[in-house]
Amino acid sequence: MAVAGHELPQITESTFSPNRTQFVAIEACLRAGLDPAGMMLLRHQTNAVYQLTTAPVVVKVVRPGIRHTEDVVKLVRWLAGQHVPTVPLLDVEQPMHLAGCAVTLWRYLPQDQAVTAEDIARPLLSLHSLETVPLELPQLDALGMIRHSIDASTIVSDDERAVLEEFLNGVGARLQFVETSRPRLIHGDPQHRNTLWDNDVHGAVLCDWESAVFGPVEWDLVTIEVHCRRFGFPSEEYDGFCERYGRDVREWSGYEVFRDLRELRMITTNARKSAPGTPQAAEVHRRIAQLGGDANSRWFIL
Template identity: 55%
Template structure:
């Protein structure tokens, strides 16, 4: 029997909202034991798309994916390939052939922990991102970017949105999709990170930077990654000179591209709708999503709080 789009949306929503630290911590501890590591004192680093934990007994980070995520094998293969092609990336811990682990219906990956002695700046992202964009296509398939499909799924499955919200967001998505052929073409589709930004970049002990969190890697024009950096710098109120330094190191300012404003709006809509899907009702994250929606409805340009 086929599953209707509405049923699929509901299943996605239910899966994400049972993805809590109470459920993922025991899985992270079990993964540590399976890898021969001491799970005592596991520390939660972040819990949004993945439950991310750090061991205190070894320099290891454990990432627990939400239910239904079945692409972690591709992520492991991609990271191994990136290392072979000198793209700066955080390394998997142990033998990649044994990852991902499958525990309690969740995919789990283990990574080297890199202690961070200062905040990441936009300029730190430039060199590893340029190395990624200059890399050839990998010899295995990766999905193409489907920005509008993801936006529509998030609108349909969010527990936060009112009927008026959904109508506004669908109208905006339809208008942006209609305008897409009017935009100047960007670079040829290639391998992109998909969510290149400060929190998905880590400083390594040698003083350089590496990219992390490869779950969103797709085949698409590199402008998507460049717009992501610009949106994060502007919306999250990073000093303008930090973005200018990113542009100098990367060698390009996306704002000079004729399709910039259109892609900026698509990227921001994707961020709003994704967070609307992931944020539990009544949470601080849900309140931030509501604030962004109110600003969007009023046509205001506001600073966002990072989620």
């Protein structure tokens, strides 16, 4: 068993793997006075997410280079005070900074029913209804993040890189003529897997706040639409979301531009995170080959 205070080797973007992040999660637990025995890996893509078996706690090890500072923790705690439905943080000093990663600890919420797109509408509308936010967060910079991901990817070929850059330039040119709503606090990546059911509040709550920024609500709304369409959720689910939220982003004049921008962000982010020769990389290559094609073709979720 590891001992609290153990020196861990630094993790980088290229070495962010389960056999390394598990030791970071163990160390974080020990520092928080928790028992990591029997800890289970729930997810390892954008971040590493572990569930404790000895306490109702989830440990998140954040990939190096992803913004997850004290500001994000402050945001979640402030949102809870504003009654915005969010997964609660554990009441310990955090984030911890270990081996080049930020680590946060959250209350585990047992999931006994699937979250639907319609369930996401209430917490998302609650977030978008906030008028003032006394916190410093960056502005949405989708174009900049896409360019960074293209440059940082180790799996795309020269031909694929040219395709991505051409598509990005085209979307960027069209984006200049899009009129959006005024910037406000948005989640940045609302979707089924970033929403959990909380039986204590009898409803869905948002999680995974690393992408929270100030930007137009249309970004969050098109994210829901893309996920429902690309990942095979029934069309009735998205219709239910629109009815409960009170808006269908497909009726907005800038929808197609934001749709293309959001899908390109999803492709390039996964191109940056995926290792060569993996199923994730194969899915990225498949998506790049489909760029500009059938907008209703099915994607496999990563």
